[in-house]
């Protein structure tokens with residue numbers, strides 16, 4: 001019997017294990033294949049803020065998470081001696097139409113008001129693309145917006161840092177190749193594909209897209225499914241690009257410079273697909289756009305093409321916290337496109353709830369109970 005059992009070894013499950021370990025719970029994480037074999041095992045790693053206008057509790061929660069992540073990662077890197085490839089490199093967004101420049105100017109004032117961290121004021125500034133071609137001047141006919149809040153991390157490196165951090169807790173265990181086939185929250189018991197039965201006091205369901213099948217089975221009655229998968233494709237270049245350059249972001253296209261001469265480009269967004277792992281012409285089209293916007297990529301080599309399934313809750317927000325029908329069941333999924341910037345804060349919130357505290361100011365629309373009410 002362990003106090004906290006976690007299903008899923010992606011970014012959500014690993015942060016949950018770290019937070020549970022810090023809280024002193026005997027913890028066991030079960031991963032059906034290997035750590036990072038789901039959506040978290042990609043390489044894009046953009047940590048993107050919301051727009052600074054029309055501020056609300058969700059934006060504040062995400063802002064606080066993006067600000068605090070830097071310190072969280074630094075602490076884990078110091079403890080493990082590994083690097084997560086994190087840098088607050090900022091973001092540059094080409095402005096494609098004249099009227100958008102006016103709107104962008106308005107957001108400078110919003111950022112001055114809303115993007116204030118405990119020790120730092122983050123900026124949103126309207127300017128002009130320079131001669132350096134990052135982005136190409138003709139891709140930014142009405143200038144650019146540059147912000148200093150966005151950051152990037154190397155997802156696989158961060159998973160390795162988190163995994164190594166777990167090894168330092170004597171009371172946390174991590175098991176790969178352990179597929180959960182059924183969960184019985186009322187009995188505090190689950191069954192594994194290899195026939196074993198394990199018992200738990202509290203269970204955190206962080207199985208990415210697979211979470212929704214479990215949630216649906218445990219949520220009766222309900223009118224619709226709790227969530228589904230949105231496929232994404234991305235590519236990794238080896239390129240002669242300064243690792244300190246900002247992320248370029250425009251209309252769903254991310255160009256993210258990383259360490260070691262690597263630049264990640266993503267992502268498609270596909271609600272319908274045949275093969276979750278296959279990359280195809282949609283990725284080719286995205287790469288062609290990336291080369292137009294960042295011409296230095298024309299001479300770069302693609303070293304990996306990758307596809308994964310993002311977990312998106314029907315309520316479109318992360319789905320987090322105690323399930324209203326099951327005292328022992330806690331959900332931690334639905335991070336969709338922004339999991340990497342939020343996972344530590346969401347996981348902390350779940351572990352605080354398990355420990356009997358509040359929910360760390362978790363926005364109401366993120367709470368599992370709110371999602372479940374909307375499904376009925």
Ligand SMILES: Cc1cc2nc3c(=O)[nH]c(=O)nc-3n(C[C@H](O)[C@H](O)[C@H](O)COP(=O)(O)OP(=O)(O)OC[C@H]3O[C@@H](n4cnc5c(N)ncnc54)[C@H](O)[C@@H]3O)c2cc1C
Nearest residue numbers: 008010011012032038039040046180208210232338339340
């Ligand atoms: C192309 C692409 C680009 C992306 N870019 C970004 C980005 O730039 N920034 C960002 O923040 N997010 C990005 N995302 C989204 C992000 O990757 C996901 O939201 C995030 O990885 C989800 O993490 P997770 O832990 O919820 O799920 P996963 O990483 O999918 O982890 C779930 C784990 O649970 C395991 N599991 C499933 N079922 C079981 C079971 N029955 N028993 C045991 N284990 C089980 C799986 O094997 C998996 O390892 C991107 C996604 C894609 C596809």
